[in-house]
Amino acid sequence: MIPKRDEALALVHEYTGSPGLRRHMLAVEAAMRAYARKYGEDEERWGIAGLLHDFDYERWPNAAHAADSGHPSNGVAILRDMGVDEDILDTILAHADYTGVEATSLMSKTLRAVDELTGFITACALVRPTRLDGMKTRSVRKKMKDKAFAAALSREEMAENCGELSEDMGEHIAFVIAAMQLAAEDLGLNGPAAR
Template identity: 55%
Template sequence: MPPRAEAFALVCEWTQSESLRKHMLAVETAMRAYARRLGQDEEAWGVAGLIHDFDYERFPNDAQAPDAEHPAEGVRHLRGLGWPEEILEAVLGHAHYTGVPRTTPMAKALFAVDELTGLITACALVKPSRAVRDVDVAGVRKKMKDKAFARGVNRDDIVQGADALGVPLDEHIGLVLAAMQDNAAALGLAGVPQPHSASTAISSDA
């Protein structure tokens, strides 16, 4: 099992986009929460979430080729480093177009949380506070119905992912949301300082 530090070093080496790095950290956070819920190996699940998009910036795969670019190129690199097949299969399976079936709990969870973390992040960033603490399940469900919001998020993947895990959608959203709230600072979602109102400001002349 590769240590998390090795996975994070690869993320930083291959990905310069801060928002994409934060996305991978969010997916790691959600995967760890699901591992705890399901009694699975938290480190392995966390590393799978952390590494899943590490090659996306170099190999974006706009053509959605099943065996080239993201995630195939990244998986080839990881396989050369001796990474466990369970993680590699989960990474391949999180993209529909690879044709790799999601047969393990890890693979199902990775697919289920990937798009959802993106939607929750978008919900947080439109709050005046820019804080994930101010997001709730009802708000996420409302934004899911608004197809003009966060257009890049695939709503069907979120629904299908929860179904594959056998978890009700609201419960699925709640679990991932709570995990992201607990790790808000690392995800850049702790919010921005709010300005003091004139009525509460302390005068320097006092």
């Protein structure tokens, strides 16, 4: 079973109060849907996996990186009880290294490749006067070289996950920017920053 988008969004809102984390899940959803179209895969399945991948993070953040409790295991247990398809559950589990579930499917590799990158692109957009509008790959790459900028996001992990997807990093960045630009209004990143 794949939850309908409005059902998945209701779960996100039930378990996540942070607007920033909600927008992150929407950004990942947008990137997953775009890659599903590119690869000829099931856009709804991929989009729902992206939308729900962090829905339990705020409630069970899992700083200890427990393999079988906290995020994402608690969220997957909720989804399993709902009857959500196992490939979606495996994809969500595989996005966290510490669960022991490997990213072997194209969907799970794609989720890993877009997760951190959407966060980094969002950070880049938030310091631009025009947000996502007109953002170019070179400006994201320049920010990646600045180790103090969005320091919590691992450049090495982003590059490694992109490599596992067999995508060129520059093309991958451009593709994810374009996907996020299509969802810019929902992400709060459409147009000039408030003064």
